[in-house]
Amino acid sequence: MFFESAIIIASRSYIPFYFSKFEEGVDMKVKSYKKLAAISVIAGSVLFSSACSDANSTSGNKKSGDNNTISITYRDGGGTNKGLTDWLNKDVIPEFKKEHPKANIKLSPISASEGDYFAKVALMLKSGQSAPDIVTEDTFMVNSDASAGYLEPLDDKLKNWDEWSHYIENVKNGVKAQDGKIYGVPFNTDSRGLWYNKELFKKAGLSVPWEPKSWGDILTAARTIKKKSPGVIPMWMNSGKATGEATSMQTFEMLLYGTKDPLYDEEKQKWIVNSQGLLDTYSFIDTIYKEKLGPGLSQVLNGQGGTVAYTQLFPKGKIAIGLDGIWQAGNYRKDGPAPWPDAFKTLGYAAMPTQNGEGPGKTSMSGGWAFSIPKKSDNKDLSWEFIKFISTKENNLKLLLKENNLSPREDVSKEPEYLNLPMFKEASEFLENTHFRPSVDKYPSVSTVIQSTVEDVVTGKLSPKQAVEIYQKNVTRVVGEDKVIER
Amino acid sequence: MDANPVISTSTSVDSKSSLHKRKNKKLLSSLLFLLPSWILLLIFFIGPILLTFYFAFTNLSLTGSEAQATQFVGFSNFVNMFQDPNFRISVIKTILYLLFSAIIGQQVLGFILALLMKEKNPAFRRVIGIIVIAGWVTPEIVVAFCWVAFLNDSGTLNMILQHMGLKPVAWLFAFPMTSVIIANIWHGTAFSMLVFQAALDDVPKSIEEAAVVDGASRFQVLYRIVLPMIKGSVVTNMILVTLQTLGVFTLIYAMTGGGPGTSTQTLPIFMYNQAFVNYQLGYGTAISLILLLIGVLVSLLYLKSMKVKV
Incomplete structure (x- = not known):
């Protein structure tokens, strides 16, 4: 946020300075002193009010910080990720709450174009103030954001999670960063x-x-x-x-x-x-x-x-x-x-x-998308519990039936319900000769x-x-x- | 800030010192009241500018390994910039945009409007004024949407053309630069008009009448009498309009996104693309510095050119 404003302000800020400088030459010093005072009061109050409103808006997004609340960030708007939203709201969150009655799962989607989404996520992850607890990452951004130190490596957690062996090997490579560590659990793939x-x-x-x-x-x-x-x-x-x-x-x-x-x-x-x-x-x-x-x-x-x-x-x-x-x-x-x-x-x-x-x-x-845990999340344990819960065979199948993407899990790909989806047989066959982005x-x-x-x-x-x-x-x-x- | 020389010389030593005291006290209290503003300005204005200077010399990145280990890279951002053909294109586009939409479009049109409205019936002035100002008070993003709706493939203009039996034109793609220039003129002319209106109203009628009595033609009155008298306003307006136009981002970004290709990629768009689409914040910041420099240079140029003539 700060960098963004630095750049934008830098490109605009000289306007009042110039205004004042120009007027300065016109009259006596007393007048220019008054002008300077007036300008600084106005500019100051404008800045102050904008600073206040900014603080309000970020606190709206911020999680409460207690141990039972986690927030999930993903892209929505204009029909994007309708299936995912629906699945979170109607399927997995209510089920998860049965197991963890105290848990409070907050959705904080970003309505942006695909390109803007990644920039916004990067900015969010930069600061502990705004970082969500789970973020959906396109696998091509995982490596980049991991190298930037925005994401938490999951290797230790994956070791004790036997479901991980059901994931397609190729797809796992998509969430591996240059340092060889895994930074996300894929929830879909595609062809x-x-x-x-x-x-x-x-x-x-x-x-x-x-x-x-x-x-x-x-x-x-x-x-x-x-x-x-x-x-x-x-x-x-x-x-x-x-x-x-x-x-x-x-x-x-x-x-x-x-x-x-x-x-x-x-x-x-x-x-x-x-x-x-x-x-x-x-x-x-x-x-x-x-x-x-x-x-x-x-x-x-x-x-x-x-x-x-x-x-x-x-x-x-x-x-x-x-x-x-x-x-x-x-x-x-x-x-x-x-x-x-x-x-x-x-x-x-x-x-x-x-x-x-x-x-x-x-x-x-x-490609495909994965759930990652930001390094600056303050509730990584519950986040991991939630990711484990939503990535089981049944829950993953429910998601893919809703959003028409391919599954990263081998066992889901064999379900008749899944294979009956239109064109899924063909699309799954394309996976045989598929490539992943570097x-x-x-x-x-x-x-x-x-x-x-x-x-x-x-x-x-x-x-x-x-x-x-x-x-x-x-x-x-x-x-x-x-x-x-x-x- | 100093004591007023006229008062200080005409008063006795005794009252002079008490006046000094009072002045100082006043100064102190004024400074105290100004302090919050100045602190805010320092943090939110000067701070970012200094940061901009610093970042322009680093490889700061939004994501990727440089985001974690930002390094000082000297002038390489600037070297890259001057080698980047896209940068050259952007500078040219910016100058074109500035020249046609701000200096020629808004200034000249604004002046003509102000001149034509001078000493006309107040009701007439008010109606025309409101219509023109409507464009100015409309937020930039709304202006952009209006113009997209108007110039779109299936927009208002093409509907009208089709009714007249003409072929529709993809305006935003065939004439992208012209489209954004016209939109900016529409948006910004009112500002120039208001400035010039105020300036023209200040020109005493008697001087103009005297010139006419001396045999000056209308054009001569305008060129020899009125224009020199409002020169100050012309330059102020020129600087404000230029700086405003130099920084236009929303309008262009919403209308064409800087495209198609690079045909409307002015420097702010280029900067945004480098910083937030290519994630190279350091490079983007370097571009913003250049933008700042251009703004300062152009303003100085205006000021200088006025002083030379005076």
């Missing part, structure tokens, strides 16, 4: 693929079920759709800075990890900042927008773009292909934001092919470089080749020259 509208495909004479074998197949399908169904958006991918991590992961990395060059060389522990794969990835994105196979820029560069696409445009049959995650299926549930009973008669979910069909032929990216603490900064270069390619500001150059330059600046290689 990404190509959503497509079977009716539009049939209309365009394309075969259904669609099984693209290379990027070329995707482009061919998109071009055919464009020709046969004008007015339909052939291919939707998150492509702007406003969609944040979704642009990096659902679009850029889904493509890049289908080439031979990943983002990060795990062996040498260096970022690959110049490779054919990078160039091809930017070129693919460029082709989509240059040939007008994508949506209008004003639609897709908007922070709400993805939501509009999946809750409005897909149901209306306005999009043919969408590169996105399995959770989008949750939109169409009866209690979802855009109920659509026939959704899965119309929609198919195809695996993302590798660039030219190399290797396993398919690729995917996985767990290096600079990933979030690299990700923002990806987002801005992608947006620049999409808007035609940079050619794919220039985009690689800028990417190389900016990533090198962020991670340091000794941490990058070219391929």
Whole structure:
């Protein structure tokens, strides 16, 4: 909070100073003394009143400090995490209270865009005044926040918790920081693929079920759709800075990890900042927008773009292909934001092919969210009890049935109830060839470089080749020259 | 703060010292009353500024290992900044935004409005004044929403265009800079208008009439008589409007988010992105220092240019 205000005040504070300085030259000293007094009284009182109101607002968020109260921070607003909120309120908190009658569990969600959420969480975790007792972290932030010293390592606690062995090994890596310690208990994971509208495909004479074998197949399908169904958006991918991590992961990395060059060389522990794969990835994105196979820029560069696409445009049959995650299926549930009973008669979910069909032929990216305990939480024991309680097989299953994400637990993934969820069989299969983002603490900064270069390619500001150059330059600046290689 | 020279020379030695005492007592009590304000100013104003100076030379980060072990990195933030093509773009965008929305837009439009309203029917003045000021009293974020609603793909302007049989335009994407400039002009013109109105009302009518009697044209009266007389207000207004516009964040961020691409990425947006999106607080702080410097330089420039002419 303080840093934020330091920066903002610094950019504004010279206004009254200048005002007073200018007036000073005009008249006698007595007058300027009075002016100075007046200005300092006014400025002082304004500051004082704002300081007071600030104190009030933070104390509202603050937990009471007693041993039985814990607060949970997660992202909400605009339909986000509706399932999670519902699950906490209706399922797990009442059950937990039966076992711990004194416990008081407070929800303190943050309504923010995805990108802002992480900045807000980092600021909250910095101070003991505002740190919650449990925070939901996207696994790509776990390493970063752990390296910053914001999170509590859970290894000692996990040792005595036998349920931990039921977690998928791959997913566990997502919550491991560079120091080898575990900083969170995952509660969901996901996979990404190509959503497509079977009716539009049939209309365009394309075969259904669609099984693209290379990027070329995707482009061919998109071009055919464009020709046969004008007015339909052939291919939707998150492509702007406003969609944040979704642009990096659902679009850029889904493509890049289908080439031979990943983002990060795990062996040498260096970022690959110049490779054919990078160039091809930017070129693919460029082709989509240059040939007008994508949506209008004003639609897709908007922070709400993805939501509009999946809750409005897909149901209306306005999009043919969408590169996105399995959770989008949750939109169409009866209690979802855009109920659509026939959704899965119309929609198919195809695996993302590798660039030219190399290797396993398919690729995917996985992430997921975890419950972490902030280092500055003042009630870590009860927090851990709560996390253990909500992460059991039954409770985790209840959550995933509500929020349409994949389970990080092997035993949950075998439940028939879970496998019956639409597209979950397919999405679980994608997990076989999935990739995780590099767990290096600079990933979030690299990700923002990806987002801005992608947006620049999409808007035609940079050619794919220039985009690689800028990417190389900016990533090198962020991670340091000794941490990058070219391929 | 000193004793008034006129009084002190004209009074006797005895009463002089008692006056001194009284003055000192008054000074002391005034200082005492001012103390709380000054302490607050020190903590919340000077403190952050000094901190800003310090942070600008560190690799302070919002998250990641640097958040824990912040190091002094010398000038590397500034070196990076001047090598960053995005920084150069931001400076250019800031200057464009400043020039067109503040100096040309708000100043000139505000002046013209004030001039046209001068000595008009009070009722007319009031109605027009209220309409213009409505834009100014509207909070920045609301202004942003109004303009987004107006310029949006399916916004008011496009609806009107479609009714007229024209093709809709994605204004915020085709003309992002123009859009935010117009929104800022709409928002800020009233301020300049008020300042100029007050200044113009202070110009004695007799001087203008005298000039007319001497054969000056209307334009000459304006240029040779009125403008030099309100020069002080012009410069004050210029400084205030410039500094206000230099720091505009909400309006641009809410309307375009600095995009598409970097087309409306002014320095405050760039600073925010570096500090809170890229989590590089140290770098963001360095940018804010540069922003501060630009503000000071531009203000000095205005003051200097006025003094030279006087």
